[in-house]
Amino acid sequence: MSSDILLDGLAIVLQPHVLGIILLSAVYGLFVGAIPGLSATMATALLIPLTFYMDPVSAIAAIVATTAMAITAGDLPGVLLRIPGTPASAAYVEEAYALNLKGKAQLAMGIGIVFSAAGGLFGAIVLLVSAPLLARAALSFSSFEFFWLALLGLLTSALVSTDSPARGLFSLCLGLLISTVGLDVTSGQPRFTFGVIELYGGVSFIPTMIGMFAFAELLRGLSAAGKVPPVPERQTFWSNPFAGVWRAFKSYPLSFFRGSALGASIGALPGVGGDLAAWIAYGMSKRFSKTPEKFGTGHEEGLIEASSSNNAGLSSAWVPALVFGIPGDAVTAIAIGVLFMKGLNPGPQLFVDNPTMLAAVILTFAVANLLLVPIGYFAIKGAHYVLSVPRGLVVPSILVFCVVGSFAINNTAFDVGTMLAAGLVAYLMESNRFPIAPVILGLVLGPILERNFIMSMQIADGSLLGFFGRPLAAVLGVVVCGIVLMPLLRGILRRTRKRAADARAA
Template sequence: MQQFIQGFFQAIDPRAAIYLLLGTFSGLLIGTLPGLTATMAVAILTPLTFWLPPNQGLAMLIGVWNSAIFSGGISAILINTPGTPASIASTFDGFALTKKGMAGLALGINVVFSFVGGILGVLALIVVGFPLARFALTFGPAEYFTLAIFGLSTMVAVSGRSILKGMIAGFLGFSISLIGLDPIFGSERFTFGRMELLNGISFIPVMIGLFGVGEVFYQIFSRRQVVSTGTQPVTQLGRVVPTFKEIKDLTPVALLSALIGIIIGVIPGAGADIAGLVAWDQSKRVAKKPQEYGQGSLEGLTASTTANNACLGGALTTMMALGLPGDAVTAVLIGAFIMYGVQPGPVMFRDNASFVHMVITLMVLANIAFLAVGFFVSKILTKFLSLPQSFIWATIIILSLVGSYAINNSAFDLLIVFISGVAGFVFRLLNVPLGPIVLALILGPMAEANMRRALILSRGSFTIFFTRPISLVLIILSVISLLTSTLKKKATNGGR
């Protein structure tokens, strides 16, 4: 109880509240503008919070994350272009409602049920997080190694059309993670005599380059337009706040979608975009009027907006309890946690329980914050849809360079950002998924160190990974994840 009280008061500190609101408004703007993702926002802002106390820095990052996922639905509804990938499914019914003259109601449903999904996701973190962490405390080196492999296998399985590209991306991330000092013997590896590489490649500059600079390069190259549908932002919204009856009627589909979103969020690497799509599809299957889905169904919009926000709590559960990123944003948040001196994983729940309670409280406050302002700012944010892309690109580049330099005051980090940005641009052109690279870069040191410790304990025998029940189960799940995804893709290609 003492640790809960301590974490709670850290979260409600007035200065933390200010940064939470600042992050919320930043996320609202970033999420509304197509092309800017929550991952990009958190990656760019993480180094800018380096000088803040953990409660204030995380308040800003969590505010950005939650509000960006919610506000991605604004442009999805108004101009049929998802502000973030998490809102892809919201375009199915959101824009159809706008064409029916119900844009205001669609935005109101987006606000209400994004909040409902977010709160239910946090509730799942509270219920599942601590028991899962206690169970994970029984893990040894073999279990941690196979856990890392399972995390990477699930990311590869949902990474895109090509399993091979996903695996190549994962191996590339692992290769980068080998740079630096050997975790067992302390000898130099792949440093080429550069002192800057003794501690390995810094995680944050790579993230900023891949998701920030790389995306800007790609947008400049492809010259994508903000309003790809050729429509003009809606200015007359009509009624925004849903009635009590509408909320009551939509609650069952919201609960189903929240459950789906939480489960998908717990799976490492799945993400809110997949949660929204799966929830929309499953709610359609059980709907009384499935023919209305895609034609302006309030239930369809509710399903997608609830699931993608509920996914955040599931993703945070996996990240905090096991140290595995639930999605790309939580991969960046791992870097933020480490930056603040806290290593995500089961030990964090035991040794830094107050920190865990602080994060949970901040998640709740972030959802309350965007609920409080969502109804009022939705109309205002439509005006930002006409901002010149050149202005957005320049802002992102400046923030990326300033943020990456600020961590270590190192020009070498700027070089990493540039190289990663070019790599991110090339990978986008080749449809190589970025998720496995990021996940492998994070899990690489954990996988290598624990594999070698396990082999030392077993005197070099690999049977240790198959004779321990938990590690065997994780290996089987990894194989199943890869096989089912491969067979599914073959069936899809064969049906074309």
């Protein structure tokens, strides 16, 4: 991007109303992220109805600030209560809580705030540099490449979202099935509508999102309400929440850069997102540490690397979302839906048609992550009070937002029913260890996958070999086929070895 475009984008971001929205969204994300059981994705889903009344930059800025602060604030209950506030925080919750037991709770929370902000800035730089370059290359993509990219994002999400690929693929297929409800993209004939007029336009995306991520969280929270331990009393050391953070950085500078680079790389993979990055970063930190025996006893090294990867992955997850229109994670899936509602189709052409707006969107990442430090200061000081809010007040309030937000989409009670049904399905699925993210990505990418498949088949005169006719399409196709066949080949090889071992034992 040219300097003129960046300056114009910065002028948009620095408008008082945009900065005000970023600040309010960050405070909202702080509250939701600090409450155990309430996720960053749920916070984003509840925010969607408010984005109707915002311009595109303000709407995306609200989502970015909410998510960045919620994921960072997820460290607070992990340190104090041993309950991870977000899935990413679960990767290092034992380490953070061990620091608390040593009397270093402020250091654990300070590391989480500062290195999350620094990692987010690193990811924002990666987004700023790589997105325009990829968009320029993607302008030459055809329907074949977009088909393979969409399929790659779906398969990657399904395989890494759970320890059981079969469960992930089931969730993915469910999302794709839901995406087929409505009018056929080619013939215009209704599919799976069962005569219900409200389904002719398809299953409404926003109520489904609110149900699966917000209402389902409430159901899970109610079922586990008695398991939340009491909040510890305030202690005297809270006057200096960032004491020792600089010393920790000087001791382990490589951990920060390695965690940020790893988070940015993994987050940019379609359908993966930043949660997985925290788990891998913590494992890598222990693997390459000179003192691996200290991990699990309250060691700063692993916290620095995993915290850095959190927000770095969050920022870079927007690379496939903005460049290809393929969500990097569930949050970017929501953001793509918001952009569509604003009449903007994410993809390489958007970088040509409206580069100033995209520059403003990317710069909101930098502003939001810079605000993490001052807001995080007050978050650490007020963590005791936030965690003390009775669940009896939190749950009804969120339920009201779920109902009102779903109804406001089309002003129909049918959408409220969709939200409730989606939430119940999501609760039952997660209770049986079926992941939710592939369902949402299938719902978002299903129409893209179907449209590009039909277009490609028409171009290739019905020949599947046409999907491998272009060099890049052939490479992507081979990668996707390898991802599909690898688990099957691994299973066959495992059974073959077991039979050989049984034969030798006999």
